[in-house]
Amino acid sequence: VSAPPYEGETYAVVTAFVDELVRSDIAGAVVSPGSRSTPVALALARRDDVRLFVHPDERSAAYFALGLAKATGRPAVVLCTSGTAAANYLPAVAEAQTGRVPLVVLTADRPPELRDVAAAQTIDQVRLFAGHAKWSVDLPPPAPLEAVARQARVVADRAVALAAAAPQGPVHVNVPVREPLVPMPQAAPPGTGGAAWQGRGGAGPYARIARPPVQVSPAAARGAAAELAGPRGLVVLGPEAADGPDRQRTRARAAVALAARLGWPVVADVLSAARGLPGVIGRADALVRDPLVADALVPARVLRLGAPPTSKALGQLLERVPEDGLWLVDDGDAFPDPSLRARTVVHADAAAWLAAVAAALPAPGGAGADAWLRRWQLADAAAGEALAACLADEPYGCEGRVMAELGRVLPAGACLFVGNSMPVRDADAFFAARGRGVRVVGSRGASGIDGITSTALGLAAGSGRPCVLAVGDLSFYHDLNGLIAAGRFGVPLTVVVVNNDGGGIFSFLPQARHGEQFERLWGTPLGLDFAHAARLYGASFARPRDWPGFAAAVRSGLRRRALAIVEVRALDRTENVRRHDAAFAAVAGAVRRAWASDGGSGA
Numbered sequence: 264v265s266a267p268p269y270e271g272e273t274y275a276v277v278t279a280f281v282d283e284l285v286r287s288d289i290a291g292a293v294v295s296p297g298s299r300s301t302p303v304a305l306a307l308a309r310r311d312d313v314r315l316f317v318h319p320d321e322r323s324a325a326y327f328a329l330g331l332a333k334a335t336g337r338p339a340v341v342l343c344t345s346g347t348a349a350a351n352y353l354p355a356v357a358e359a360q361t362g363r364v365p366l367v368v369l370t371a372d373r374p375p376e377l378r379d380v381a382a383a384q385t386i387d388q389v390r391l392f393a394g395h396a397k398w399s400v401d402l403p404p405p406a407p408l409e410a411v412a413r414q415a416r417v418v419a420d421r422a423v424a425l426a427a428a429a430p431q432g433p434v435h436v437n438v439p440v441r442e443p444l445v446p447m448p449q450a451a452p453p454g455t456g457g458a459a460w461q462g463r464g465g466a467g468p469y470a471r472i473a474r475p476p477v478q479v480s481p482a483a484a485r486g487a488a489a490e491l492a493g494p495r496g497l498v499v500l501g502p503e504a505a506d507g508p509d510r511q512r513t514r515a516r517a518a519v520a521l522a523a524r525l526g527w528p529v530v531a532d533v534l535s536a537a538r539g540l541p542g543v544i545g546r547a548d549a550l551v552r553d554p555l556v557a558d559a560l561v562p563a564r565v566l567r568l569g570a571p572p573t574s575k576a577l578g579q580l581l582e583r584v585p586e587d588g589l590w591l592v593d594d595g596d597a598f599p600d601p602s603l604r605a606r607t608v609v610h611a612d613a614a615a616w617l618a619a620v621a622a623a624l625p626a627p628g629g630a631g632a633d634a635w636l637r638r639w640q641l642a643d644a645a646a647g648e649a650l651a652a653c654l655a656d657e658p659y660g661c662e663g664r665v666m667a668e669l670g671r672v673l674p675a676g677a678c679l680f681v682g683n684s685m686p687v688r689d690a691d692a693f694f695a696a697r698g699r700g701v702r703v704v705g706s707r708g709a710s711g712i713d714g715i716t717s718t719a720l721g722l723a724a725g726s727g728r729p730c731v732l733a734v735g736d737l738s739f740y741h742d743l744n745g746l747i748a749a750g751r752f753g754v755p756l757t758v759v760v761v762n763n764d765g766g767g768i769f770s771f772l773p774q775a776r777h778g779e780q781f782e783r784l785w786g787t788p789l790g791l792d793f794a795h796a797a798r799l800y801g802a803s804f805a806r807p808r809d810w811p812g813f814a815a816a817v818r819s820g821l822r823r824r825a826l827a828i829v830e831v832r833a834l835d836r837t838e839n840v841r842r843h844d845a846a847f848a849a850v851a852g853a854v855r856r857a858w859a860s861d862g863g864s865g866a
C-alpha cells in the first residue's frame with residue numbers, strides 16, 4: 264500500500280489524530296461548519312468508515328451526538344470552529360458528565376500566538392469545559408515532528424478510552440491550527456512513513472488502553488453477601504449510564520438474579536433496563552405516594568444501582584431505610600446519593616460484583632415468596648390494574664393516559680425517548696410495555712429541557728430502531744432547531760408533543776399554591792401553533808381529537824419513516840394535577856384492598 268499524499272504538517276498531524284479516533288471505534292461524528300475547523304472536518308469527511316453528520320447548530324449538534332452515544336454506548340465525536348460556537352456545547356457537555364454519556368468534544372482554536380490579541384472569532388477555549396469534562400487537553404499546533412504525530416495519536420486513543428470508561432463522560436480536546444487551513448500537497452519530508460504518521464499495522468489503535476474488569480474475590484463476595492442478606496430488603500435500579508444496551512441488560516439481569524437469591528423484590532425506574540423484566544416492580548412511584556401504603560413498604564435494607572430514581576416518592580421511601588441499611592454499587596467512582604445516607608458504596612464492575620455476590624449466597628429455599636416479597640408483588644399487580652382501569656376512563660388530552668397509550672402502540676423493539684419535566688415522570692408512573700422490549704431512554708443527568716429533540720434524533724440515528732419522542736411543549740420549543748437533523752440525515756422520528764401550553768410541572772409545586780404571578784413566571788403559556796414548525800421542517804403533522812385518532816397518528820408516523828409530529832392538546836394544567844391525584848388515590852385504594860383480602864401479605 265502506498266502512503267497517502269503529503270499535504271503539509273497540519274493535514275499530516277490532524278489526519279493521524281482523526282485516524283486514531285476512528286480506529287478507537289466511535290459512534291459517529293457531528294460536525295458544524297466553520298473555517299478554523301477545516302482540517303479536522305475534512306479529515307473526518309474523507310473517511311468512509313465514519314458516520315458523519317453535518318449539523319449547523321452547535322447546541323443541537325452536541326445533543327445529537329449525545330443521543331448517538333446513548334444509542335450505542337460508544338463515544339460520539341463533535342467538532343466545531345473557534346469562538347462562541349464552542350461555548351454552545353456546554354449544555355450537552357454538562358449533561359454528558361452528569362448523565363454518564365461518552366463524548367469526545369473537539370473545538371478548533373487559533374494557535375497560541377493569536378490568543379488574547381483580539382484575533383477574529385477567538386475566545387479563551389483552553390479548558391473551556393473544565394469542571395464538566397473528564398479530561399481537557401490543549402493540543403500543540405501541528406508541526407512536522409514525529410513526537411507531535413505520536414502525541415496526536417495517543418491523545419485520540421486516550422480521549423476515546425477515557426470517555427467510554429466508567430463513569431462515562433465528556434473529554435475535551437482543543438485543537439489549535441495555523442493557516443493554511445486547506446491541504447497543501449507537497450513532497451513528503453523523510454521519516455513520515457512510520458507508525459506515528461501512518462498508524463500501526465492492521466486496524467487497531469496506536470495505543471491499546473485496556474481496562475479489564477476487576478475480579479471480585481470470593482472472600483469479598485462472601486463478606487458482602489453475609490452483610491446484605493436479611494429480611495425486607497429491596498434492590499432499586501435507577502436510570503442507566505450510557506454504556507450501551509448490552510451492558511445495561513447484563514447489569515439488569517445480574518441485579519434481578521441477585522435479588523432472587525436474596526428473596527428481595529426489584530424496583531426498576533422507567534429509565535432502567537430492568538423495567539419490564541419478569542417479576543420486576545414497575546409501579547413503585549404510584550405505590551409509595553400513599554403514606555399508609557408507603558409505611559408498609561419501608562425496607563430494612565436497600566441495594567441501589569444507577570442514578571437516583573426519577574420518582575421523588577421512591578426517593579423519599581429510600582430516606583427511611585435505617586442507618587447502615589443503604590448500599591450503592593457504582594461502576595464509576597462516584598457517590599450518587601443526594602440523601603447522603605449511604606453506608607456502603609461499592610466501586611466495581613456492577614455486573615461482575617452482582618454475579619459474584621449472588622454466587623456466594625445459597626440457592627433460594629423454594630418455599631415460595633415470603634410475606635415481604637408477596638406484599639410488593641400484590642401491590643404492584645393491584646396498582647397496575649387500578650391504573651389501567653382509571654386511565655381507560657380518562658378523556659382525551661389526559662397526560663398520564665398519553666403514556667399508557669404509547670405503551671400499547673409502540674412496536675416490539677422500539678425506542679421511547681422521554682423528555683424532562685412531566686413526560687419522564689408520567690412514563691415512570693404510567694408507561695407499561697411489559698415483555699415487548701421497548702427501550703426507554705431519557706436525559707436525567709442535569710434534567711434540562713434543552714436539547715431533547717436533538718438527543719432523540721441522535722438516539723434514532725444511532726439505534727436504527729423505530730423511535731418515538733414524548734416531549735412537553737416548552738421543551739419542544741426550546742430545541743426546534745434540532746428538527747433540522749431529521750430531514751438532513753434521513754432520521755425517522757415520531758414526536759409526540761404533549762401541549763399543555765406551558766410548564767405543566769409547576770402546577771404540582773408550591774409556587775402554584777402560592778399563586779402569585781404564577782402564570783407569568785412559571786406557567787409561561789407560549790400559545791404557539793406547532794403546525795408551522797412541521798411545515799418548516801417538512802414533517803407530517805397531526806392533531807388528533809380522540810384516543811383512537813392518537814394511536815392511529817403515532818402508528819402512521821412510525822410507518823412514514825420520516826419526521827412526524829403528533830400534537831396532543833392536553834387538558835388544563837390544573838386539571839392535570841387533579842387527575843394525577845385521582846389516579847394515585849385509586850392505586851392506594853386498590854392496594855389496601857388487595858392486601859386486606861390476602862392474609863399472607865402480612866401488611
Ligand SMILES: Cc1ncc(C[n+]2csc(CCOP(=O)(O)OP(=O)(O)O)c2C)c(N)n1
Nearest residue numbers: 684685711712735736737738765766767768
Ligand atoms: C434548560 C432548562 N431551562 C429551564 C428548566 C426549568 N424547567 C423545568 S420543567 C420546565 C417546564 C417544561 O415545560 P414543558 O416542556 O412544556 O413540560 P411540562 O412541564 O408541561 O410537562 C422548566 C422551564 C430546565 N429544566 N432546563
Ligand SMILES: [Mg+2]
Nearest residue numbers: 735736765767
Ligand atoms: Mg408543557
